[in-house]
Amino acid sequence: MKDDKKYARIFRAVLKLVAKKGLAGMTMGDISKEAGIATGTLYVYFDNKDALINALFAACRENSVTVSFRGYDARQPFKPGFRSIWMNILRYRLQHFEEFIFLEQCYHSPYITAATREKARELAEPFYALMARGQAEQLIKNVEKDLLITVIIGSMNELVKQIHYSGTALTKNRMSITFDLCWDAIKA
């Protein structure tokens, strides 16, 4: 019986290695060593390197969406609800920077198959629904939802990178300021 904990250990090893050496430089040998198992064992759990990476990509994407909406209650007013989701995402990406980098690396990578990409796209559905609600309540601009999401997610991702690489701490204050920039962009 395959061990869930072993899947987790393999995944953790990959995340660590990708952050350090990039998808490119990470060998199966590296992974097994980092995970503390034999190279052959990787092939018990996954068909090959591609399959391993696709599986991790799917898991990360799914996890990412779950985390975003944690604690979100559709009955509360729109803006504080949106704010809490925004903060959730930002905090999670900063605290799990390796996961964030891995997803970014995968984005253009030939490792990721068309099927995996398609599944990832479907996961974005809740964000479209959120934009629809804001528009229905006339709180945010009535423009294509794609453009709104693009501005929100794009600026957040860049913020995460900037924070991480500059080494400066992201204070509550700076988070709040950046949220306000973002809100001003989309507010009606």
Added chain:
Amino acid sequence: MKDDKKYARIFRAVLKLVAKKGLAGMTMGDISKEAGIATGTLYVYFDNKDALINALFAACRENSVTVSFRGYDARQPFKPGFRSIWMNILRYRLQHFEEFIFLEQCYHSPYITAATREKARELAEPFYALMARGQAEQLIKNVEKDLLITVIIGSMNELVKQIHYSGTALTKNRMSITFDLCWDAIKA
């Protein structure tokens, strides 16, 4: 005498290959074949694969800044000046998507040395100066310039990706809408 046209052909080949196969999957053999030269010739022009990639990275970054400020005249009012720069960048990244992808790939890659990264950072100077001007004229928010640039560049990069991968055309109208989102974010 080494041939400038050959440098250009090698660079063009790399950009094409990275867009297709990622930094990971691109071999020196692929590059020479795509450029129509012998593998050994690559080593006449560059010490090794790392050096090749670093050289191209530096060239792309420099080019990117040059293009951004093309046609910018500091004597015209701030907002139209800023708008023309914003449009310059967006248009260039869409038209040279391969270059954009290459730079993104390099961002976290171990191929890129610390020295190359440092040089790239210095190139961002004109953007800080631009923010300073906008703040001095009290047209844009008086918050950390880093945060402003992050929102501007981050949302634009995401837009470029979204446009490219969704296959939808970016009409003048959609460009204008997105610029307005961006402007609302930063305006005082």
Added chain:
DNA sequence: TTTTATGGTGAATAAATATTCACTTATATT
């Protein structure tokens, strides 16, 4: 023209790396 230097070549070499497999160990089933 001869000499020298440099660009160009691609098969050969040396590493690096994914994958396999014969075998061991653990766990479930009878």
Added chain:
DNA sequence: AATATAAGTGAATATTTATTCACCATAAAA
């Protein structure tokens, strides 16, 4: 306990890939 089934191993293999090098082509210098 005996047997069957599946997980785990890591050295050996097959493949891929960066890099070299002995040689050819070209063009400038003598």
